Amino acid sequence: MSVSYAAPLRRAWERSARMLFRPFQIRTWLVLGFAAFLSEYLSGGHGPSFNYSMDRGEGHRVAREIADFLAYPAWTLVAIGVVVTIAVVGIVFLWISSRGRFVFLDDVVRSRAAIVEPWRRLGRLGDSLFLWTIVFVVVAILVALSFAVPLAITVLSALAGDTRHWERLLALGPLLGLAALFGLIVAYIHLFLTHFVVPIMYRDGIGAIAAWSKFLSLFGRNVVLFLAYGAFVLALWIAVAALVVTLGLMTCCLGFALLAFPYVGSVVMLPALVPFRALGPEFLAQFGEEYDVFGAAGGSEPAPVPGSPT
Amino acid sequence: MRPSAIATGSAARSGAKRSTAAAWLAWSLAGGLALAAWLALGAGALAGSGPTCALREIAGIGCPTCGMTRALECLARGDLAASVRQHPLAAPFVLQAWVAWLAWGFALVSGIGGLADRWLPRVVAFDAAALVVVWLARLLTGASTP
Numbered sequence: 001m002s003v004s005y006a007a008p009l010r011r012a013w014e015r016s017a018r019m020l021f022r023p024f025q026i027r028t029w030l031v032l033g034f035a036a037f038l039s040e041y042l043s044g045g046h047g048p049s050f051n052y053s054m055d056r057g058e059g060h061r062v063a064r065e066i067a068d069f070l071a072y073p074a075w076t077l078v079a080i081g082v083v084v085t086i087a088v089v090g091i092v093f094l095w096i097s098s099r100g101r102f103v104f105l106d107d108v109v110r111s112r113a114a115i116v117e118p119w120r121r122l123g124r125l126g127d128s129l130f131l132w133t134i135v136f137v138v139v140a141i142l143v144a145l146s147f148a149v150p151l152a153i154t155v156l157s158a159l160a161g162d163t164r165h166w167e168r169l170l171a172l173g174p175l176l177g178l179a180a181l182f183g184l185i186v187a188y189i190h191l192f193l194t195h196f197v198v199p200i201m202y203r204d205g206i207g208a209i210a211a212w213s214k215f216l217s218l219f220g221r222n223v224v225l226f227l228a229y230g231a232f233v234l235a236l237w238i239a240v241a242a243l244v245v246t247l248g249l250m251t252c253c254l255g256f257a258l259l260a261f262p263y264v265g266s267v268v269m270l271p272a273l274v275p276f277r278a279l280g281p282e283f284l285a286q287f288g289e290e291y292d293v294f295g296a297a298g299g300s301e302p303a304p305v306p307g308s309p310t
Numbered sequence: 311m312r313p314s315a316i317a318t319g320s321a322a323r324s325g326a327k328r329s330t331a332a333a334w335l336a337w338s339l340a341g342g343l344a345l346a347a348w349l350a351l352g353a354g355a356l357a358g359s360g361p362t363c364a365l366r367e368i369a370g371i372g373c374p375t376c377g378m379t380r381a382l383e384c385l386a387r388g389d390l391a392a393s394v395r396q397h398p399l400a401a402p403f404v405l406q407a408w409v410a411w412l413a414w415g416f417a418l419v420s421g422i423g424g425l426a427d428r429w430l431p432r433v434v435a436f437d438a439a440a441l442v443v444v445w446l447a448r449l450l451t452g453a454s455t456p
Contacts, residue, residue: 023427024427024430024431025427026426026427026430249368250365250375251374251375252364252365252376252379
């Protein structure tokens with residue numbers, strides 16, 4: 001069995017080109033864009049990021065102001081209410097995006113644009129994915145806190161100007177290394193979940209845990225191939241990001257403004273989102289019929305790619 | 311006709327009515343928003359504050375759409391000559407948008423579908439090519455936006 005990275009990409013692109021451009025239909029773009037919005041944008045994967053750096057004095061002032069604010073019980077209740085509301089909204093978005101992932105995958109597999117029918121038919125799978133993701137997020141937060149807290153304490157004591165702060169700074173090294181390793185593991189879990197476990201759930205009609213079990217047995221036999229797949233996808237995303245930045249710069253940044261709009265951004269990004277959605281299943285299909293999502297669903301085949309491995 | 315067939319036909323008709331009403335609503339909203347934006351531009355809502363060109367700041371050259379916002383402001387105030395000086399394609403783009411909105415309404419009235427599917431890719435490709443041509447002409451002739 002020979003496993004390729006380029007051939008699945010070519011097949012995924014052919015499938016997307018056929019779906020989006022041959023023929024071009026506005027309805028397909030608008031409906032499929034909504035499916036992509038449910039799947040990708042509500043999961044927070046493409047939301048805007050906010051980076052803010054504080055100097056030492058400003059950090060202490062903010063901490064004092066927060067402490068003063070929370071000293072009043074009424075404001076504490078308000079703060080708790082806000083946090084709970086944000087958490088509830090986040091959980092609702094997560095549920096919607098979990099179901100949306102199967103809607104989008106179903107549309108790509110069947111080369112059609114629909115929302116209501118796959119939402120109902122695949123709801124059980126979406127709910128299973130939602131529950132698994134909730135547990136994963138809680139576990140990830142607990143693990144992150146286990147080294148984030150000592151990391152924060154180390155940094156704060158170093159900033160406090162202790163005469164032996166250089167010793168504490170040395171302690172940052174292993175903690176930062178742990179944090180980086182943790183981040184890498186979480187990123188790979190997210191990648192494998194989206195590109196492989198969700199398609200396996202869809203193909204076999206099984207829950208998240210059973211699908212992970214099936215995937216991990218395959219992963220265990222092909223560790224290097226799947227780890228390299230992660231690097232391959234990262235390189236693709238960098239290329240897409242470079243193209244998006246170029247196009248944005250060529251339009252006085254109005255292109256960026258367009259992408260920032262919810263739903264509008266997902267419609268505009270369909271030529272990237274659809275191939276990425278199809279890439280995982282195309283790669284997985286190389287490992288045998290029992291992993292072939294398109295064949296099992298009776299999804300229409302893309303045009304044969306010259307030179308692709310059989 | 312069997313009751314299930316009657317129910318199916320009735321559901322299909324009500325679905326079609328909802329779809330048509332939604333389409334007319336979208337058409338009206340699009341026209342209303344565009345008109346509001348046009349009036350705001352004419353009243354100077356963006357005076358002194360439009361998008362800044364990152365390409366000009368980074369590389370010292372304007373991007374293909376540089377001057378478009380100012381051109382639209384001039385056009386909204388009725389100054390075609392100034393609009394053409396800022397960006398020669400602003401007036402044609404506004405005309406295109408207006409024709410597209412009318413064609414959309416015509417399609418809703420006549421029930422003729424597929425107009426947008428046939429024309430939109432061609433118009434987008436033509437407009438993108440025109441933007442690039444104008445941009446290159448400006449770069450080669452040294453004409454930059456005031």
